[in-house]
Every structure is written in structure tokens, then in C-alpha cells.
Amino acid sequence: MSFLRRLLGTTDAVEDARARAGEQESSQPPGWNLTSPEVTQTDDEVTLKMAAPGLDPSTLETEVDGDALVLKARGETGPHSTINLNERLQLKGAGDLTQASVAYEEGKIVVRIPKSAFPAQPSA
Numbered sequence: 394m395s396f397l398r399r400l401l402g403t404t405d406a407v408e409d410a411r412a413r414a415g416e417q418e419s420s421q422p423p424g425w426n427l428t429s430p431e432v433t434q435t436d437d438e439v440t441l442k443m444a445a446p447g448l449d450p451s452t453l454e455t456e457v458d459g460d461a462l463v464l465k466a467r468g469e470t471g472p473h474s475t476i477n478l479n480e481r482l483q484l485k486g487a488g489d490l491t492q493a494s495v496a497y498e499e500g501k502i503v504v505r506i507p508k509s510a511f512p513a514q515p516s517a
Contacts, residue, residue: 439506446500447476453497457490464495464502478502488512 431442448468456463458481466478482504484490492510496503 434508437508439508441482441504441506443502443504444500445478445497445502446470448478448497448502450497453495453502455493455495457493460484460487460490462490462493462495462504466497466502486511 425443425445433440433442445466447470448466450466452468453464453466455465461484462482464478464480464482468476468478470476484506487506487510489510490506493504493506496505
């Protein structure tokens with residue numbers, strides 16, 4: 394079983410959370426992909442990248458709420474079209490999410506969580 398599946402229960406935590414909430418991907422602005430993040434990992438961290446073009450990086454705010462990261466930001470998708478991001482990333486099995494870092498890079502929200510933030514897992 395993969396590290397991500399053991400710790401997070403899935404490699405698509407955002408998609409699972411949306412499915413439980415009954416939200417549809419079509420409610421997102423054009424070009425956005427918050428439901429199927431690109432998930433990668435190294436020996437030291439897990440990284441989630443989600444396409445969200447048009448956000449103003451200076452407005453990006455994060456807070457930890459239990460086993461979830463709450464992401465908020467504002468931006469524009471056109472001359473008369475504003476967007477407001479208010480997403481809750483439910484990360485089942487994540488430990489200390491205060492160690493996570495969130496950035497906005499090249500039109501993507503990038504969440505990095507050090508593996509040291511996760512509770513120790515027994516060896517398989």
C-alpha cells in the first residue's frame with residue numbers, strides 16, 4: 394500500500410471530499426482543477442498542486458481547522474469577473490498541518506506537507 398494511501402486514505406483527498414459534499418467540478422471557474430490535484434512525494438514531503446488561474450497571490454490565506462487546511466484567496470478571470478476561493482482540503486490521517494506551507498506558483502495552488510507532520514505508520 395502506498396504511503397499516500399496509508400496516511401491520507403486516498404491520493405485524491407480533494408475529490409473525495411467534494412464527492413462526500415455533493416459538489417460538482419463544473420462550479421469551478423474555467424481552467425481550475427481543485428478536485429483532482431497533482432500529488433507527488435519525495436522522501437521528505439507530500440506536494441499537492443491544483444490549477445487555479447487568476448488568483449492574486451497576495452490574497453492567499455490559509456488556516457488549519459482540525460484535519461483540514463482552509464484556503465482563501467481572491468482574483469479575476471476576466472475584466473468583469475471576480476473569483477473568491479474558499480476551499481477546505483480535508484486531509485484524513487494528516488497530523489500537524491501547521492507544518493504545511495501553501496503558495497501560489499504559475500497559476501497553481503501548491504500545498505507542501507512535510508512527512509514529519511504525519512503520525513508514524515507501522516511498517517508493512
